[in-house]
Amino acid sequence: MKRSHFFFLALLAVGSALFFTACTNDDEESPVLGMDFEYLVNGEAFDTSRVYDINGTAVKFSIANFYVGGITFESEEGAETEMTDKYLLVTPESGMQEIGTLPVGHQHMLKYFIGVGPDENGQTESDFTNRKSDDPLSVQFPAMHWNWLSGYRFIRVDGKVDTNGDGVPDESMEIHIGTNPFLTNLEFTIHKDVEAGMNPLHFEFDLAKLFEGIDLSQDHLTHTGDNMGLANKFVGNLPNAFKYMHE
Amino acid sequence: MHPRIFTLILLLLALAGVGCREGDPSPIDDTPYALQLPPGFPYPDIPEDNALTVARVALGKRLFYDPILSADSTISCASCHLPALAFADDAPISPGVGRRLGLRNAPTLANVAYLTLVNKDGGVPKLDLQALVPIEDHNEMDLSILSAALRLNAHPDYLEAFQRAYGEEASPFTITRALAAFLRILISGDSPYDRYEQGKGSLSESAKRGSALFFSERAQCSSCHSGFNFTDNGFHNNGLYDTYADPGRMRATFLPEDEGKFRVPTLRNIALTAPYMHDGSLPGLEAVIAHYNSGGSQHPNKDERIRPLGLSEMEKADLLAFLQALTDSTFIANPEFLPE
Numbered sequence: 296m297k298r299s300h301f302f303f304l305a306l307l308a309v310g311s312a313l314f315f316t317a318c319t320n321d322d323e324e325s326p327v328l329g330m331d332f333e334y335l336v337n338g339e340a341f342d343t344s345r346v347y348d349i350n351g352t353a354v355k356f357s358i359a360n361f362y363v364g365g366i367t368f369e370s371e372e373g374a375e376t377e378m379t380d381k382y383l384l385v386t387p388e389s390g391m392q393e394i395g396t397l398p399v400g401h402q403h404m405l406k407y408f409i410g411v412g413p414d415e416n417g418q419t420e421s422d423f424t425n426r427k428s429d430d431p432l433s434v435q436f437p438a439m440h441w442n443w444l445s446g447y448r449f450i451r452v453d454g455k456v457d458t459n460g461d462g463v464p465d466e467s468m469e470i471h472i473g474t475n476p477f478l479t480n481l482e483f484t485i486h487k488d489v490e491a492g493m494n495p496l497h498f499e500f501d502l503a504k505l506f507e508g509i510d511l512s513q514d515h516l517t518h519t520g521d522n523m524g525l526a527n528k529f530v531g532n533l534p535n536a537f538k539y540m541h542e
Numbered sequence: 543m544h545p546r547i548f549t550l551i552l553l554l555l556a557l558a559g560v561g562c563r564e565g566d567p568s569p570i571d572d573t574p575y576a577l578q579l580p581p582g583f584p585y586p587d588i589p590e591d592n593a594l595t596v597a598r599v600a601l602g603k604r605l606f607y608d609p610i611l612s613a614d615s616t617i618s619c620a621s622c623h624l625p626a627l628a629f630a631d632d633a634p635i636s637p638g639v640g641r642r643l644g645l646r647n648a649p650t651l652a653n654v655a656y657l658t659l660v661n662k663d664g665g666v667p668k669l670d671l672q673a674l675v676p677i678e679d680h681n682e683m684d685l686s687i688l689s690a691a692l693r694l695n696a697h698p699d700y701l702e703a704f705q706r707a708y709g710e711e712a713s714p715f716t717i718t719r720a721l722a723a724f725l726r727i728l729i730s731g732d733s734p735y736d737r738y739e740q741g742k743g744s745l746s747e748s749a750k751r752g753s754a755l756f757f758s759e760r761a762q763c764s765s766c767h768s769g770f771n772f773t774d775n776g777f778h779n780n781g782l783y784d785t786y787a788d789p790g791r792m793r794a795t796f797l798p799e800d801e802g803k804f805r806v807p808t809l810r811n812i813a814l815t816a817p818y819m820h821d822g823s824l825p826g827l828e829a830v831i832a833h834y835n836s837g838g839s840q841h842p843n844k845d846e847r848i849r850p851l852g853l854s855e856m857e858k859a860d861l862l863a864f865l866q867a868l869t870d871s872t873f874i875a876n877p878e879f880l881p882e
Contacts, residue, residue, distance in 0.1 A: 417667065418667055418668070418671060419667050419668065422668075422670075422671055423714070424670075424671065424674075424687075424713070424714035424715040424718050424719075425591065425715045428713075433714075434687055434688055434714040436686055436688050436689075438678070438686065440674075442666075442671075442674035442675045442677075442678045442679070443661065443663075443665050443666070443675050443679070443793075443794075444665045444666075444793075444794055445665060445666045445667050445671055474796070476796075519796075520789075520792075520793055520794075520796045521793075523796065
């Protein structure tokens with residue numbers, strides 16, 4: 296090889312290394328954890344083009360989004376590790392989302408809440424307009440913030456329901472739950488052995504279970520404060536709608 | 543050195559240089575905006591991330607008068623907040639996009655820089671977020687703030703104005719902050735009453751008597767309409783109804799004890815902002831005075847200060863004269879606040 300060619304290649308290698316290492320971090324050794332939620336309705340696959348029977352009412356969904364925060368693992372010994380400041384915006388399309396890293400070992404419990412914690416929900420200092428667009432707590436479309444109340448919709452389920460018994464969902468359904476008292480804590484026994492690489496945590500989320508004891512043909516609108524009865528029933532059903540799927 | 547190698551070195555240095563580039567020199571014009579305050583007015587709290595600058599105020603003013611922020615580009619902020627009416631409206635409830643009616647009577651924007659909680663129910667914690675309400679409300683401008691940003695960024699002159707004001711393009715943050723910057727300069731404190739208090743002008747004898755009554759223990763008007771801005775910024779039930787279709791502050795707090803409570807409005811320019819009350823149900827100041835003189839409804843949350851006053855006809859006329867003396871004609875004609 297000619298000397299000039301060798302020098303050329305060496306320079307290329309050094310330069311490339313400079314370029315590609317300039318902005319990297321080096322924590323790829325730690326096990327990574329991720330969460331995904333499989334949407335179901337009465338155990339069947341979720342589909343926004345499909346009409347479902349929920350407690351005798353024909354229902355069609357258009358939006359079913361929610362926030363997950365406060366993600367905390369608990370070991371057998373009771374030591375807790377929180378994925379600090381980590382929020383997920385879960386949608387039917389969001390799939391597996393990374394939540395952070397943990398050391399190799401066994402985790403007994405997983406806790407999280409549906410919603411947004413009081414600090415972030417208050418909007419007094421940081422608010423949804425000054426967050427970066429890749430932050431799930433930034434302004435979203437469809438909107439997950441309230442403007443008139445300046446807080447987040449913790450969970451938003453929209454669609455149409457049949458109110459006259461003809462089987463055609465034609466009246467708007469809007470279930471928008473928010474405000475600090477409605478932050479809902481969930482916990483699951485996971486018995487998860489965290490290993491090197493990606494560690495998925497798979498949940499089922501059955502929307503039909505959100506409406507147990509609710510007659511959607513009669514009661515299908517709440518923006519929380521304007522229909523606290525429906526909001527309370529809906530939130531009371533949240534824990535039953537989520538199921539951790541053991542490997 | 544071989545020319546090809548020299549070229550390569552330059553290329554690699556350039557590549558390494560752009561890998562973590564901080565960005566181009568700031569395009570921001572940070573010339574401060576000098577807020578003009580009347581005697582006795584404190585400097586309002588202004589967040590660090592939205593300091594008043596000439597560029598921000600100019601951008602906010604342009605947005606305020608531009609219907610581009612409504613879904614069908616027919617409604618601007620100024621459609622419901624008319625400068626000649628002290629930035630209020632003369633309709634009980636202003637129509638928005640598609641002539642749909644909003645929720646409440648459009649308030650004056652005079653001195654909103656001093657609000658601690660925004661909107662009649664206090665549901666918005668800071669002025670810098672308030673613009674989201676009318677822009678996104680289905681019955682007002684009905685436009686997602688993300689769509690508004692896309693629209694604005696499609697206009698090179700707006701894009702340039704946002705860069706000059708904030709160093710970034712239109713976004714939920716910069717749109718709301720620019721509008722708040724303009725709203726903060728809408729300061730009003732140059733009424734005949736103010737000039738009289740400063741020893742620079744006169745008041746009618748009727749207005750003087752009205753002033754004495756307004757600030758008296760008997761009428762107690764000034765116990766809520768207090769301070770330089772004639773408001774305690776609190777939320778009170780003034781006994782307008784026995785049953786409220788609009789829950790008022792309870793809408794934001796969910797607390798039954800807040801039902802029928804609304805933010806105490808400033809009385810500055812009050813003669814320009816008819817009709818009155820949260821729903822625009824009282825057509826004129828005479829009706830407002832008659833309401834307070836009656837003692838109002840029997841609602842359990844009614845403020846204890848709302849009780850029959852037993853005002854004579856002359857006293858009512860005096861109160862009216864005083865309230866009319868709170869009109870700031872320089873405010874509504876200030877070219878800084880009017881469209882170009």
